[in-house]
Amino acid sequence: MGQSTSSRDFATLQHHLIHDNHANRKAMLDFIADDPIYIPRYNMPLEFEREITLQRLKKLGDKGFISVFDFEKNPLNIFAAHEVAGMVDGSMGTKMTVQWNLFGGTVIKLGTERHRHILSGVDNLHNVGCFALTELGYGNNAVEMETTAIYDDDNREFIINTPTTLAQKYWITNSAIHAKWAVVFAQTIIRGQNEGIHVFLVRIREEK
Numbered sequence: 334m335g336q337s338t339s340s341r342d343f344a345t346l347q348h349h350l351i352h353d354n355h356a357n358r359k360a361m362l363d364f365i366a367d368d369p370i371y372i373p374r375y376n377m378p379l380e381f382e383r384e385i386t387l388q389r390l391k392k393l394g395d396k397g398f399i400s401v402f403d404f405e406k407n408p409l410n411i412f413a414a415h416e417v418a419g420m421v422d423g424s425m426g427t428k429m430t431v432q433w434n435l436f437g438g439t440v441i442k443l444g445t446e447r448h449r450h451i452l453s454g455v456d457n458l459h460n461v462g463c464f465a466l467t468e469l470g471y472g473n474n475a476v477e478m479e480t481t482a483i484y485d486d487d488n489r490e491f492i493i494n495t496p497t498t499l500a501q502k503y504w505i506t507n508s509a510i511h512a513k514w515a516v517v518f519a520q521t522i523i524r525g526q527n528e529g530i531h532v533f534l535v536r537i538r539e540e541k
């Protein structure tokens with residue numbers, strides 16, 4: 334028996350609503366449906382939840398469903414992968430956006446040639462990163478943040494400092510565990526002059 338008119342219409346409507354990257358979305362959904370690691374679980378201990386979220390994400394990265402290089406080749410796929418991930422596991426969606434969008438996206442868009450070596454370790458989660466913007470005292474009002482990056486002329490390096498309690502970086506997904514790198518936003522002070530907020534790539538954990 335052929336497809337009924339209404340199911341054909343539904344498929345057409347769905348195709349238009351989904352808009353882009355149809356093949357990748359379908360492949361990602363099929364992959365998730367086939368692998369028991371993605372079966373929803375409840376009341377998990379915190380450590381287990383953190384680990385399974387990382388493993389779920391790693392499988393998606395290894396299969397190439399999302400890539401930091403999509404920012405240069407196919408930016409809509411960044412959204413597509415997030416939409417599928419968000420339907421499956423909200424924690425995985427948050428961790429995905431920090432790794433590929435906030436961390437990887439910052440490095441690929443604001444980094445220079447000398448930072449690009451990080452990018453090869455974004456998709457396979459070798460270089461897990463975090464995005465240190467929000468401070469305890471400055472959430473939406475991030476422009477007032479207090480973290481400083483003061484240029485040390487003698488040693489030709491920036492010294493990053495948390496001068497007050499309210500300046501603590503807060504809510505930083507991946508920073509408590511897993512992240513080796515942080516992109517840190519700070520008031521940039523050069524020879525006594527505040528040059529505004531700039532971002533610094535900082536190593537926060539060594540290789541195990």
Ligand SMILES: Cc1cc2nc3c(=O)[nH]c(=O)nc-3n(C[C@H](O)[C@H](O)[C@H](O)COP(=O)(O)OP(=O)(O)OC[C@H]3O[C@@H](n4cnc5c(N)ncnc54)[C@H](O)[C@@H]3O)c2cc1C
Binds near residue numbers: 466
């Ligand atoms: C799951 C999760 C993950 C996160 N991960 C990261 C991360 O990886 N890196 C990172 O840097 N941050 C992260 N954040 C922090 C997030 O960016 C902040 O929570 C956000 O910027 C809001 O800041 P706040 O929580 O301090 O709220 P506030 O800015 O204090 O806002 C509190 C309330 O006041 C209201 N409000 C604030 N300003 C105004 C205004 N001018 N006018 C009217 N109303 C206002 C807000 O709407 C809100 O209801 C994460 C947050 C969550 C929940």
